[in-house]
Amino acid sequence: MKKFFKYLYLVLIFIFLYAPIATLVVLSFNRSKSRVRWGGFSLRWYDQLFGSSTIMTALYNTLLIAFLSALIATIIGTMAAIGINKMKKVPKSIVMGVNNIPLLNGEIVTGISLMLCFIAFGISLGFKTVLIAHITFNIPYVILSVMPKLKQITPGTYEAALDLGATPTYAFFKVIFPELLPGILSGYLLAFTMSLDDFIITHFTRGAGINTLSTLIYSEVRRGIKPTMYALSTLLFVSVLVLLLFINRPVKPKKKKN
Template sequence: MKIGILKRLEKIFGDFYLALILIFLYAPILVMVVLSFNSSKSRTRWGGFTWQWYTQLFSSSMIMDAFKNTVIIALLSSIIASIIGTAAAIALNDMKKLPKSMLMGATSIPMLNADIVTGISLMLAFISFGISLGFKTVLVSHITFNIPYVILSVLPKLKKTSRYTYEAALDLGAGPLKAFFAVVFPDIFPGILSGFLLAFTMSLDDFIITHFTKGAGINTLSTLIYSEVRKGIKPSMYALSSIIFLVVLILLLITNFAPNINKVHKNTKIKGMR
């Protein structure tokens, strides 16, 4: 009887603790989203529902340019990082334990290192090689810190893939490239997709590294929000931040549920073959 009461109290306490954490994490974001629909510029008074801040947001050429830069950089860096990261993961998977551990440690540095250190290091490297800071330096920087995320997403899938199926495809007359895309690629695709979406999210959200490597005359949404907030908080910034949060949330949901959807599809296909 006492054990049952203790377990019930433990569950109630656990649920309360989880709810408290979620409130601390998401209550400020919820307030920001609500304020983005407030017709009053006051943060303490509700003036009625309005879409004017979103209209103002999309009619601003400065914000639209920053949005275009952000999306292009995020897409290009994610695609390139996915290609390089997948190739690196395949190479690492076939290595011996010692060199593999050393290279894994080296590729993990951009993730473990403080963003400000990475940003300053990349900035100094570009300046040392005489490369002017701008769009291309931001793109290279985003590719650099995105590659490890792709590697870590693809490697677990590669470990589950049987090498014998690839060798069997070669024995049956397929070339190395055709055998890879016919046998290996479908198995590791969920990992590549997860790595791509994670890289896209990280690129979309990055501020510190972008701030140090962007130079003058180019802005992304994160750097634009920072510069605008320093001048004074505008309601259109609430609208912009709300959209960014929604996009990142959708991408994270896709990242988490894509592997499960793939498993369900694969199981359904196997049952259909039976």
């Protein structure tokens, strides 16, 4: 009986989490605009979605900003993590504390601060300000992803490579970089996800000439939810689901050669 209630509790949790998403997916194939009446299966909302230049432009901006900001933040964050790791205990603790402030700070504070900073320096709000803002708030996530991998590296490994005749650059890319790669990749994916999902900071730094999916959906919802938003949300959900299944796919162990 106890086991039954455990499974029942688990099922209820999954229903609570995914029933709204399932409803959204079903409505994206509903021929009718009504949210309570089924008008038959149709792909009309997907056809309108891909035919909308506004949505496609917002999607392009979202993916481009997410890709560029995650890439640049990963490069800067990795170099920063290596530098922080070489610091002494007290300066290292201070820098890591400062690094954690953007993570604990409210996004609305970060968004308004960045907007005021851009205005103070006479930078017009647009694509470049959104990109800079996303790079700014992504760097701490990359640092926190890379730092644990740096702590796992044996301190004498790099020096041993140098003693064996390797140049500093060669030793880094052949000895240190492979050890850091899992942390770098996880930092990049986390930064990409955070950029893709961000609304508040983007809203304050985008200006009037650019839209991302989050800001576009917000403006559309204020005027009433259109069924094309159901189709767009369904495609985003399916894309994330496929990516997660691919990343977590079981890997067959390699057979040892005799």
